[in-house]
Amino acid sequence: MAGRNYGVGDPARASEATYDYASGDVERPTMVADLSELVEGDVRFDEYTRQLYATDASAYEAVPIGVVMPKSTADASAVVEYCARWEIPVLPRGGGTSLAGQAVNEAVVLDFSRYMGDVLAVDADPDDPTVTAQAGTVLAELNETIAPEGLKFGPDPAAGDRSVLGGAVGNNSTGAHSLVYGKTDYYVEEVEAVLADGSVHRFAEIAVDDLRARADPDADAWGPNGPDSDLLPRIYAEVARVLDEEADEVDARYPDLKRNVSGYNLDVLVDEARGERPLPDDSGVDPESEPGTVNLARLLAGSEGTLAVVTEATVSLAPVPETKAVALLTYDDLLDAMEDVEPILEHDPCAVEVMDDVLLGLARETAEFREVVGMLPPGTDSVLLVEFYAASAAEGRRKVADLVADRLDDVETTAEPSDGAAD
Structure with missing residues (x-):
């Protein structure tokens, strides 16, 4: 699928549209x-578009300089190189679902969601x-x-x-489901990326x-009109310096922390170099992790x-x-629910x-959820929704039964708990 259809609400997509983004x-x-x-994609610096891109899913607001919707990596490269020469900030943007203002800034916004949405290859090895x-x-x-292959991208x-x-x-x-899948960095194998000088490289x-x-x-030499050299040697030198x-x-x-995404992924870099890359569920070291190698694509994650x-x-x-199997545990106090998590x-x-x-x-004030919430025991202040993956429905019921037997007394379940589950 080549991008998404944004026809609804966009004056340029209406059949009677007279809106001129390039007026x-x-x-x-x-x-x-x-x-x-320079680019084949859309270039929009009009007030309407700039206001649309001034917000994301967070409470922050910053009106961008303008928006470019690239149709290719070459488009993105051209924009970055142009902006580097004129010292103009650039901000890549995806779906605008960021909750901390990551997708808004006073910059030239590169919106990849419009045209660059193709799945290029699936390897079901x-x-x-x-x-x-x-x-x-x-x-x-x-x-x-990828669902027909019985596969999924873990982070959800x-x-x-x-x-x-x-x-x-x-x-x-x-x-x-981060308890099982961890963060995106674990799954990144290779990326194609545009560096600050507009050059395109693959990292793996x-x-x-x-x-x-x-x-x-010393390889990064900037000429009077902007970048004019390969940044890779300097990048390699800085990564080596961090490791050494x-x-x-x-x-x-x-x-x-299991879900730490603050700062750059230097801890992942160091772990990989030592051959100590942890599994996404923190159950141990990845058996495929070998000392003496790093994946620079994972350094870009976050x-x-x-x-x-x-x-x-x-x-x-x-x-x-x-x-899957699910248990819903109800509590009359939020602190009790939190204490039960461990x-x-x-x-x-x-x-x-x-x-x-x-x-x-x-939920009680929302018509579509009122009846469901009304099924909870009187006095319910908080609930925990606990989900299990299982190889069969019977196994899922046993996992729920084990949990219930461990956390609650005198509760009937539809499955017998495992031996010793409540010990």
């Missing part, structure tokens, strides 16, 4: 003319399945494409029907010795477009679970979601 009433008409010569897709590919559509952000692959890489996204696994051999800290000089500092300062503009990514895939995790659920009194109150 004289635009911000920076000279820049519009220059960029229009049972030992190493992957999919390659453009940055604007909607995650739900990507999963729909809540806005997966709108968020895109490039955004998942940029934010190092995760989701409700590389031997640390090879990286050092290619390193040159800062590894202990990274160990000391990076918090040991960098929010500040290191490079990702235009294409190859990510590894996970099998679709055979079935013992619940001992049962290896794939997800644990809390709904507090505020959310339940809003």
Whole structure:
């Protein structure tokens, strides 16, 4: 699928439209003319478009300089190179589902969701399945494409029907099932990216010795009219320096959190170089992790477009679970629910979601949810929704029964708990 249909609400898509995005009433008409010569995609610096892109899913607002909707990596490269020469900030944007203002800024916004939404290749190798897709590919559509192979992209952000692959890489996204799948960085195998000088490169696994051999800290020479040299040797040199000089500092300062996406992925870089890359569920070290290699594509995960503009990514895939089972636990106090999370995790659920009194109150006021919430026991203040993956319905029922037997007394279940489940 080549991008999405934005016809609804867009004056340029109406049959009677007379709206001119490139009229004289635009911000920076000279820049519009220059960029229009450089790219095949849309160049929109009009007030209507700029206001549309001034917000994302967060509370932040910043009116961009303008918006370019690239049709290819070459378009993105041309915009970045042009803006680098004139010292104009550039902001890559996906579905605009960011909750902390990552997709808004006073910059030239590159919207990849319009045209660059193709799934390029699917490799269903049972030992190493992957999919390659453009940055604007909607995650739900990507999963729909690979579902016939019994595969899925593990991280599942809540806005997966709108968020895109490039955004998942940029934010190092995760989701409700992070207990099993972890974060996006674990699945990134290779990316195509545009560097700050507009050059296009592919980043993937590389031997640390090879990286050092290619390193040159003085290679980045900027001419009077902008960048005119290869940035790769300097990048390799800085990565090598971090591994050689800062590894202990990274160990000391990076918090040991399952869903930490703050800062650059230097902890992942150091772990990989040592052959200690953790599995996404934190159950141990990845058996395929070998010392002496790093994957620079994973360093881009979570960098929010500040290191490079990702235009294409190859990510590894996970099998679709055979079935699921769910337990709903109710509480008369939110603190009791929170205290229950740790013992619940001992049962290896794939997800644990809390709904507090505020959310339940809003649901009671909503017609479509009122009847469902009314089924909860009187006095319910909070609930925990606990989900399990299972190989069969019977196994799923047993997992729920084990949880119920462990957490509650004198409760009847439709399945017998395992021996010792309540011990």
